[in-house]
Amino acid sequence: MASSLGAGLLILTLVGCGLGKPFDGESSSRQEPVYLTVAFQPVIAKLQKQAESDLERHLATQQASTLKALSTAEAFPAAFKRSVVLNAMRNPWAGLMTLENHGYQIAELALSGQKSLPILPVLIEVLEAGMDRSSDSVKPIPIPSSTTLEDQLSFIEALLEQAHQLREKALRRLSQAERQFLFDHAELIVEDFSPHISDPSGQTMQQARATHRFCQLINERLDYGALMAAAQVLARFSDNEWLQRQPALFQGRKAVLTPPSGVTGEVLLVRETPYGLIVIGGPGPNSYDLDSRFALVIDLGGDDLYRGTIAAATDARHGNSVVLDLAGQDTYHGSPLGLATGRLGVGLLMDQAGDDVYLLPQGSGGTGFAGLGILRDLSGNDQYIGDKFTHGAAVGGLGLVMDVAGQDTYASFGYAIGFGGPLGIGAVVDLTGDDSYQCGDRYPSSYNTADAPDDKPGGRLFQYDCFGIGAGSGMRLLTNDSEHQSYNLAGGLGLVIDVAGNDRYHSSNFSQGAAYFFGAGSKLDLAGNDDHDAARYGQAAGAHYGLGLFVDVQGDDHYASTGPWYNGGAAWDRSVMLCIDVGQGNDVYDFQWSSGLGRADHNAWSVFLDDGGMDRYLAQNGMGMATDNSMSAFFDLAGKDEYVTGLQPSSSGRDNGRTLVDPAGGLFVDR
Secondary structure, eight states: OOOOOOOSEEEEEEEOSOOSTTSOOOOOSSOOOOEEEEEEOOOHHHHHHHHHHHHHHHHHHHHHHHHHHHGGGTTSOOBSOOHHHHHHHHOHHHHHHHHHHHHHHHHHHHHHTTTSSOOHHHHHHHHHHTTTOOOOOOOOOOOOSOOOHHHHHHHHHHHHHHHHHHHHHHHTTSOHHHHHHHHHHHHHHHHHOOSEESSOSTHHHHHHHHHHHHHHHHHHTSOHHHHHHHHHHHGGGGOHHHHHHHHHHTTTOOOOSSOOTTEESOEEEEEEETTEEEEEEOSSOOEEEEOTTEEEEEEOSSOOEEEEEEEEOSSSSOOOEEEEEOSSOOEEEEEEEEEEEEESSEEEEEEOSSOOEEEEOTTOSSEEEEEEEEEEEOSSOOEEEEOBSOSSEEEEEEEEEEEOSSOOEEEESBSBSSEEOTTEEEEEEEOSSOOEEEEOSSEEOTTHHHHOTTOOTTSTTOOEEEEESSEEEOBEEOOOOHHHHTTOBOOOEEEEEEOSSOOEEEEOEEESSEEESSOEEEEEEOSSOOEEEEOSSBSSEEESSOEEEEEEESSOOEEEEOOSSOBSSEEESSOEEEEEEESSOOOEEEETTOOBSSEEESSOEEEEEEOSSOOEEEESSBSSEEESSOEEEEEEOSSOOEEEETTEEOOSSOOTTOEEEETTTEEEEEO
């Protein structure tokens, strides 16, 4: 029967100021505007109800056995496991609903904040809740109702002071040597991080111990709640009404005679503070070579060029840095770990308008390493071109890229575009526009040794790694040595949420709602006719206690893979994966070079579910197959569909109106 789960906008509710701690006590005398909260309709709970009768009838015993195997997650050695992953290992549907609701809450907040109050402080709180973290409660400094320049500068300095004090509180239990270690080791993580260490000896063990120490210091000695609060304080600069006032404050003001070294173009104000320089650039073109001297740069307009450490720390002493650009076609060319990077502090970059270019060397572009890095772009057709560990990536912190409007391009080599490493949450939230996402195609995969020993880079069978576009991964030492296993690190949470637009995704191995070793990955595309092209372990796929969720809502979508295995709800070795396409769109699943669409092996759990439409399925194998004490299911709930194996119509019996049971633990259902 036809389903009616179109997950568009469910409700529009008027809300007053303050969505929650810590910014729920605004004492400004000016009248705060109301704004719209947009709510999305969750889909997993309703789809579970449509699937559970078949699962109970055909796979109840197998599912119980699989869940027993998954329950070993609690005891398996890995430090800093997240509750969302452990809960999903106990109850897959419930854990996946938690992950879905977390993503929808982020999308709702992002949409609701564009015409009024700064929603960014609350968004930080909600994102971090997915990592079981919360911020200190801080009384917000009121935005002044006065329009005098001195009052506005006093407000700016007060925010910088409050954020500085919170950072000092966050670091108070760390010695100077420990602070320096955290700052320095972030660079080594970005350079050498690997999800799996196949030969844990010598230098590789030294690196594993150091990364374990990095995470342990963050978890036990860094007051992360205070650092979160510092980021929320600085995020007060995202108030759109306050930002729109700034050009009028400086209208007619003469340029300073001697700008700071490294700054060209018209500069309207330079003020020294205990936290660094405040610089106000004029409405024309400027160039900024930024370093530790700068605490806050506000540029009023023009086509500007930024170089150096842009909204990032240059050393362990200078932790907080902010750049606000109000208009113009700007170019940002940061240094490694030097653009909207939180590194033992907070890095915040916000661009209000223009077609901008972000050139992101490794470790930059809304990234967090013992800190929080945030990049927000309000409008324009933007290009985010990066190396690895870019575009919303984090280990031991938060990395966020939020783009509100425009046809944007995101490109990176790996560990990027929503990547959560150990103790990290990395997210990309894009609200509107026809966007392009690319990740991978640079770093050869270790699978080539076994799968394509004779192929060369660029060859048909040659594989690359990605770990991006909504991916979470830990650090796993491949050994039975208990001492070595004590350095295993559970993964964090990687998110990509694209609310609207006809989008294109292309990625290499481990991507698009992928997870590895206690990591969680989630990709939600909520509207549009989209292309989802991945490789091995793509579109809700993963291994070794990974949790992956892929949801596409509405549209005629196209799915593809370069193979050779595991796409579209595919789980390996005690993992939980769910791939959903919601709505009545006519979708194509071109997995001729791959397998999946509901495939589980080695004590794993997976489900693929298409809500409706006239769909075309091409796959080597899968569609409700399982081996070795696993459970997997394929559901197509409505529509006249076509099933093809290789280049011929399916000879496996998979067809419209059929139910097939794989005795090993698989289920195929077409209604």
